[in-house]
Amino acid sequence: MNRSLRWMWSALVFGVSSGPLSTLVTLNIIDMGGGPLMVAYAITLSNVVLIPASMFWGFLADRFDRRKLILAGFGFSTLFLVLASQSNSIPEIDLNYAGFTFFSTAYSTPMNLLIMESADKRKWATSFSMLSMLSSIGNLIGLLLSTFLVLVIRITVMYAVLALFSASAFVLALLFTPKSMMLERTSMLHSIESFAVRLKMLPLIFLHRPRLTLFKMFSLSRLTKKPINYVPLLYIAITIFYISSGLFNTLYPASLYNEGINKSLVLGIITVGMLFQILTFHFVGHYLEDRDEREASFRSLLLRGTGYIVMGVSLVTPVTAVVLGFLFYPLSAxxxxSLFYAASNTLIFKVVGGRRQGTTLGVYSTLVGIALFSGSLISGFLSKAIGYTGDFIVAGILLYLSGSIFKYLEEG
Incomplete structure (x- = not known):
């Protein structure tokens, strides 16, 4: 790695601390006697802070030295992990997890801008790919460590272990992160590589506060007319995707643990899913080069929706839940x-990038934030009413609906 980009190692080390956290929080809450509603509340609270966090850190990135923002993010994230290790109640876990989420988003925008400032433009694609890969590898390492460590230590102790990695990321950032030249965030919209990696790290970008008038694009008169319905229907399809993901991802680890599957196996399934995600992201760019992104999105949603339904039905016995989980979770997650994310982000970039300077990006980010919040919240009530299986089947059907919209766009 180029000496000027050594600061990227801090993203890998921080990824170790953030990768397994949501699964560990879920298992911790269940261990303390909480049910699916308690888990849903914790994940929902974490998702709620994403919108203000994205706005807050984004606006600061245009006004303050990016190095200081990265250090603040890593430093306070470490603090909340330490506090989580001392938690004695579910509300304390919820608040510390939400605090970690708020500060863990601080580094995503500054790091993307630092690449554009410190790397030669011809090497942007390689540098952004490196940042994305290092962050993902960090998540994978964190999941692998957790898979084995939960066999011998309590989850609250795991929080302290993760805090060591977060603190190490702070030290690496302190040593190697250069001072910034203050490029504005709009520069991210001129590079598909920067835009895609930034959305992968945090799926919300607010360059401006979205004006209410922009939401008129969802009026019935526009939704029923081609070609002006392309953008609102694209946004709606992606919003449905995030609602579905909230319904499934919020409670899938809890559903496995509820079947009597031990923590290590639960984390093992999630780890294999992350491994497949990293491998697919590595090859997906070449796959999409000569394919229509709308058709690719449609096919990926069919696969993911089918996986959700199969994993829901598999909960009839612990054995089927484990076997089909190891098979279909890597395919779905x-x-x-990876295929959907790469394809849909390319479509979004074509809509908001370049000369338009992200006029409707705030609308898109608002919808995604609401979808993440509502999906995780509804999952708790839905699972209580119709069980985990019913919740996951509904999530799968929603993905079929989202896929049908992409198919409609493809035909239009």
Missing amino acids: GVAF
Whole structure:
């Protein structure tokens, strides 16, 4: 790695601390006697802070030295992990997890801008790919460590272990992160590589506060007319995707643990999914070069939706839940997710990038934030009413609906 980009190692080390956290929080809450509603509340609270966090850190990135923002993010994230290790109640876990989420988003925008400032433009694609890969590898390492460590230590102790990695990321950032030249965030919209990696790290970008008038694009008169319905229907399809993901991802680890599957196996399934996600992201760019992104999105949603339904039905016995989980979770959370993310982000970039300077990007980010919040919240009530299986089947059907919209766009 180029000496000027050594600061990227801090993203890998911080990824170790953030990768397994949501799964560990879920298992911790269940261990303390919480049910699916308690888990849903914790994940929902974490998702709620994403919108203000994205706005807050984004606006600061245009006004303050990016190095200081990265250090603040890593430093306070470490603090909340330490506090989580001392938690004695579910509300304390919820608040510390939300605090970690708020500060863990601080580094995503500054790091993307630092690449554009410190790397030669011809090497942007390689540098952004490196940042994305290092962050993902960090998440994978964190999941692998957690898979084995939960066999011998309590989850609250795991929080302290993760805090060591977060603190190490702070030290690496302190040593190697250069001072910034203050490029504005709009520069990210001129590079598909920067835009895609930034959305992968945090799926919300607010360059401006979205004006209410921009939401008129969802009026019935526009939704029913081609070609002006392309953008609102694209946004709606992606919003449905995030609602579905919230319904499934919020409670899938809890559903496995509820079947009597031990923590290590639960984390093992999630780890294999992350491994497949990393591998697919590595090859997906070449796959999409000569393919229509709308058709690719449609196919990936069919695969992911089918996986959700199969994993829901598999909960009839612990054995089927484990076997089909190891098979279909990597296909859904790895292959299908990576393919959809790459394809849909390309479509979004074509809509908001370049000369338009992200006029409707705030609308898109608002919808995604609402979808993440509502999906995770509804999952708790839905699972209580119709069980985990019913919740996951509904999530799968929603993905079929989202896929049908992409198919309609493809035909239009």
